[in-house]
Amino acid sequence: MTTNLVVLAILMFAVTYPSRAIGLLTPGFDMLPKIVFDYLQLVGPAVLAALAAVSVMVVVSHDDVPSFHIGIEWVAVFACLAIVARKGNLFLGLVAAVAIVAIARAAGLAAIPT
Amino acid sequence: MSVIVFAGAAQFAAVGYVASGLPWPGIILLTFLLNARHLLYSAALAPWLRSVPFTRRVVMAHVLTDEAFALTISHFRRLGQRDEWGYWVAAIAVTFIPWNLATMAGVAIGAQIPDPARLGIDIIFPAAMVGLAVGLITGRRELVAAIVGAGIAVAVALVSSPSVGIVAGGVVGPLVGLLVPRAVAHETAPLGTAASAEHYSMPGIHVEPDGSVDPPEGSDR
Numbered sequence: 001m002t003t004n005l006v007v008l009a010i011l012m013f014a015v016t017y018p019s020r021a022i023g024l025l026t027p028g029f030d031m032l033p034k035i036v037f038d039y040l041q042l043v044g045p046a047v048l049a050a051l052a053a054v055s056v057m058v059v060v061s062h063d064d065v066p067s068f069h070i071g072i073e074w075v076a077v078f079a080c081l082a083i084v085a086r087k088g089n090l091f092l093g094l095v096a097a098v099a100i101v102a103i104a105r106a107a108g109l110a111a112i113p114t
Numbered sequence: 115m116s117v118i119v120f121a122g123a124a125q126f127a128a129v130g131y132v133a134s135g136l137p138w139p140g141i142i143l144l145t146f147l148l149n150a151r152h153l154l155y156s157a158a159l160a161p162w163l164r165s166v167p168f169t170r171r172v173v174m175a176h177v178l179t180d181e182a183f184a185l186t187i188s189h190f191r192r193l194g195q196r197d198e199w200g201y202w203v204a205a206i207a208v209t210f211i212p213w214n215l216a217t218m219a220g221v222a223i224g225a226q227i228p229d230p231a232r233l234g235i236d237i238i239f240p241a242a243m244v245g246l247a248v249g250l251i252t253g254r255r256e257l258v259a260a261i262v263g264a265g266i267a268v269a270v271a272l273v274s275s276p277s278v279g280i281v282a283g284g285v286v287g288p289l290v291g292l293l294v295p296r297a298v299a300h301e302t303a304p305l306g307t308a309a310s311a312e313h314y315s316m317p318g319i320h321v322e323p324d325g326s327v328d329p330p331e332g333s334d335r
Contacts, residue, residue: 021175023156046263046287048247053264055240097241101234
């Protein structure tokens with residue numbers, strides 16, 4: 001890890017720690033309106049889904065122009081989703097996703113990202 | 115990063131986006147959004163840990179993760195009282211140390227892998243994000259928030275940039291999810307509850323919503 005990434009890690013800590021500490025260190029925090037907690041409950045799934053969708057469906061060209069992408073990655077991610085939903089096993093889902101992409105690329109059915 | 119930040123999903127996201135050149139402000143905002151759910155955990159644990167000295171609660175907060183919350187809340191409910199040592203075991207011995215050992219192993223071994231794209235290693239990031247999202251979906255509100263968040267993220271990313279799209283999806287998706295009436299949300303395990311703790315806890319531990327705990331099958335109790 002370079003020194004730069006240590007700075008990034010410290011900044012990430014600075015925005016993570018308050019979420020963990022406010023409830024434990026602030027008296028009465030658990031008395032906030034329920035709508036606030038309802039919103040927070042939904043942030044995790046929305047952000048994670050957004051990260052995954054953009055990673056798989058959007059590619060950025062060398063001149064910084066985003067475009068819609070369809071590829072074997074969709075199948076791999078959907079397979080992982082299905083396995084985690086049915087078996088509750090993320091590791092198994094990741095292995096399946098990697099295997100699908102590796103086999104498709106080895107067989108020449110999918111392009112290797114540059 | 116595993117020591118300082120100690121947040122799996124945010125670290126996965128940060129590593130992926132550092133590699134792809136996303137500007138730091140975007141990574142930091144995403145980290146904040148991803149880890150905002152910890153507010154729920156700290157609020158749920160606060161009544162149990164209120165009498166712990168302030169300085170120790172300051173340290174406790176740093177090691178509060180999904181897994182530490184699950185193990186701790188189920189342990190406290192089983193005992194019917196606070197057990198500070200139980201918290202440290204769950205948060206540090208069971209979670210913090212193994213996570214950092216595994217990170218070091220990855221650093222040592224990862225560089226030995228030739229041409230990772232050919233092996234499909236690049237799919238781990240989006241697949242892990244989807245898998246972690248599935249683990250947080252406990253009702254229709256979460257499902258709607260995830261689907262709308264993903265849709266908005268892609269749409270906005272295509273007309274602006276991926277980082278703006280992700281933030282837009284992460285902020286707007288939950289707002290749309292809140293529009294699902296509670297009566298039809300079919301919420302099964304809201305974060306910060308006993309049902310959620312069971313969802314994340316070790317196999318064999320069963321936490322009833324009223325706080326009682328069934329012993330693992332085959333145990334003497």
